[in-house]
Every structure is written in structure tokens, then in C-alpha cells.
Amino acid sequence: MTAPVDHAAVGLSATEALRVRVQRGDGVADYVVPRRANQTVLDVVTEIQRDQDPTLAYRFACRVGMCGSCGMTVNGRPRWTCRTRVAAVAPDGVLTLEPLRNLPVVKDLAVDMEPFFEKWRRAHGYFEPGENPPDDFATVAPSSPARQEVDAGIECINCGVCYAACDLVTWNPDYLGPAALNRAWTLVNDVRDRDRDRLVAVAGDAGCHSCHSHMSCTEHCPKGLSPTFSIAGLKRETGKAALRRFWRRG
Amino acid sequence: MRTATSTAGRTGITRASLRRPGFAAALIHRLSGIALALFLPMHFIALGTALQGADRLESFLGLTHNGFVRTAEWGLVCALAVHMAFGLRVLAIEWLRFRERNALVVSGCLATAFAVGLLFLLSGA
Numbered sequence: 001m002t003a004p005v006d007h008a009a010v011g012l013s014a015t016e017a018l019r020v021r022v023q024r025g026d027g028v029a030d031y032v033v034p035r036r037a038n039q040t041v042l043d044v045v046t047e048i049q050r051d052q053d054p055t056l057a058y059r060f061a062c063r064v065g066m067c068g069s070c071g072m073t074v075n076g077r078p079r080w081t082c083r084t085r086v087a088a089v090a091p092d093g094v095l096t097l098e099p100l101r102n103l104p105v106v107k108d109l110a111v112d113m114e115p116f117f118e119k120w121r122r123a124h125g126y127f128e129p130g131e132n133p134p135d136d137f138a139t140v141a142p143s144s145p146a147r148q149e150v151d152a153g154i155e156c157i158n159c160g161v162c163y164a165a166c167d168l169v170t171w172n173p174d175y176l177g178p179a180a181l182n183r184a185w186t187l188v189n190d191v192r193d194r195d196r197d198r199l200v201a202v203a204g205d206a207g208c209h210s211c212h213s214h215m216s217c218t219e220h221c222p223k224g225l226s227p228t229f230s231i232a233g234l235k236r237e238t239g240k241a242a243l244r245r246f247w248r249r250g
Numbered sequence: 251m252r253t254a255t256s257t258a259g260r261t262g263i264t265r266a267s268l269r270r271p272g273f274a275a276a277l278i279h280r281l282s283g284i285a286l287a288l289f290l291p292m293h294f295i296a297l298g299t300a301l302q303g304a305d306r307l308e309s310f311l312g313l314t315h316n317g318f319v320r321t322a323e324w325g326l327v328c329a330l331a332v333h334m335a336f337g338l339r340v341l342a343i344e345w346l347r348f349r350e351r352n353a354l355v356v357s358g359c360l361a362t363a364f365a366v367g368l369l370f371l372l373s374g375a
Contacts, residue, residue, distance in 0.1 A: 167273065213343055215272030215350075228272075232344045 068159030130194030162217035178227030332363035
């Protein structure tokens, strides 16, 4: 599923030229780009880089909303730029582009995603098949509650938009972040997974219990996912695990 | 074409994310909690005066019969109501799997809190 995209066309009253302000290493650079039909923000950046300023650095790959590499801050909001139409976000003809928040900038609009993926590893965001492979395929009913929970969070494309939108990551740089916790939640609900330490990994000081439910991740996710509710699920499971441990000890 | 490079500095990056309804709910929840925590010691001081006799308590309560304290009292009732409403919202999201995706619930919590405040005023307290 994808969040609804505004397919706004260029209005009749739209200006012919688009003013683009780009946050670069040495300050804010101003560019003027002609408006075109169905122009996306990524089209604008590519046009600047190819026709006006080859030193401008940015990142993209698929251009169709699959790879998650073109995330930028567009007019103060983190977005995937390949699926964001200029007409929908810059009605007054001004576009301000900045790198994603909460991540170190490599150059201009390209950020270093290493901290983002390092937190995936810290949250055990990878499938753990266990010591011995199972004898047969696991039977997972699509209608089972666990599978439904997985379905709700599985379409993440690792674009980092939720990570950039999260206030908690800004306040606590160690916080695992919405994407890593969302991935951990899908694996907690995977009946084939054999990782017994995942709940411990996500329950620490910088884990799921740090989430304040601001819901910025859910608001901004271009895929329409709800990391807030995945994190709420982790809070429930870690809470139940703690109660079980307490019960056994008592 | 590139026309100018202005001085380095922030250009209002991602401040919009701070203005989401969820952020407002979390902020108001915490501020109302702080207000209640500040009130609690004063409440205990007032109760403590009763230990020194009814006259002492009465004279202390006499100090509270002014407009400022009455207004603060109304604010306190609102803070209590809003703290409870937003607390129930968090519990609903975290324990009841309530999937709230819009500002309606946050607005509802605020409206409920002020309705309680209004009832307090109408009750002639």
C-alpha cells in the first residue's frame, strides 16, 4: 500500500519558473528551473544537476518509489522526492530542499544512512532461522492475527523518512527509530523466526519504550505504514515478557 | 541557474514535524502533568494546616478566596481532565491496539477536558 499521492497538475495560474532553494554545504543556493507537466521534485534536482550545477550532490536509483534512496526534506517535510509532484507541494512556486534530518550529511542533499542501518542491526531487524533448518515449510494462514500484524508493517522501503521525522531520534541519538522497531515487530510476529533476544534488544533505554507516540513517523511514511502502532505492539510484548519473567521468579 | 549563495544557516528544516497533532497531545500531556505535580505539594501544605487546628485551616482557606486562586483552580481542573484524557489515549494506543490516525481523537480529548472545566465553572465552585 502507498500513501495517497496528490496528482495535482500545474495550475493555470502557476508561475512558469520555479524558484528552488537548496541547502548546500556552504549555505543556501538559489536556482530557477522551468515548470513542466507532471514534474516531480526529483526531476527538478536532476535538472539542476545536469543543466546548471554538476557539483550538486544527491542520491536516487529507481525513480518509481521502490528503492527508498531519494528521501529529502521538501519545504520542511521529509518526503520521497521521486513520487512527490512539485505542483502538490509548491503551489506558490518556491521549493526549499534540504537533506533528511537526524542523519549526517555526506554532501548537499545526500545523507549517510549508516546510523539508520546500524540501528536495524541493533534492533535485530534480520530474520534468524535458528540452528537447524525446519523439516518442512511453515504453514502461515494469511488471516492469522500474527500474519496480519506482519502485513501491516512489511512494505517498508528503508527510505529514512520516518527516521528524519522522529523527534525522539533528535532528542536521543541512540534511539533505535521507527523503521528499525517496525521491522523488529514484523519479525516478532514471524512464526519461523528463532531469535530469542529480539525483545531484549528493543526494550532498552533507547528502545520501544522511549516512543512518545508523537506519530510523526505514521504521518510522514510515504508507504502509509504505521510504525507507531508497531512500536505499541513491541511495548505490549516486552511488557508481557517482563510480567512472565517476574511471575516465574516470584 | 544558480544565482547566489547566501550565508550558511538553518532554513527552517523539518520544523513542521513538530506541529503534528500527536506532538501537541504529548506536549499538553506533559505540561499538564507538571502543573499537577506542582500543585500537589501546595495541596499537602493546605491539608497540613488542618493538623494545627480548624482555625488555622480556615485562615489558610481564606487566603484562597480571590480571583487568581479561583482561576488557577479552574485551570487545575482542566489540567487534571486533559491529563486523564491524553493518558487514556496513550493507554488505548499501547494496550488496546487502538489505531488512531488523525487529529480527531486529540481534538476530542481537548474538548472533553474543557467540557469538564466548563461543568466545574457551572457547578458554582
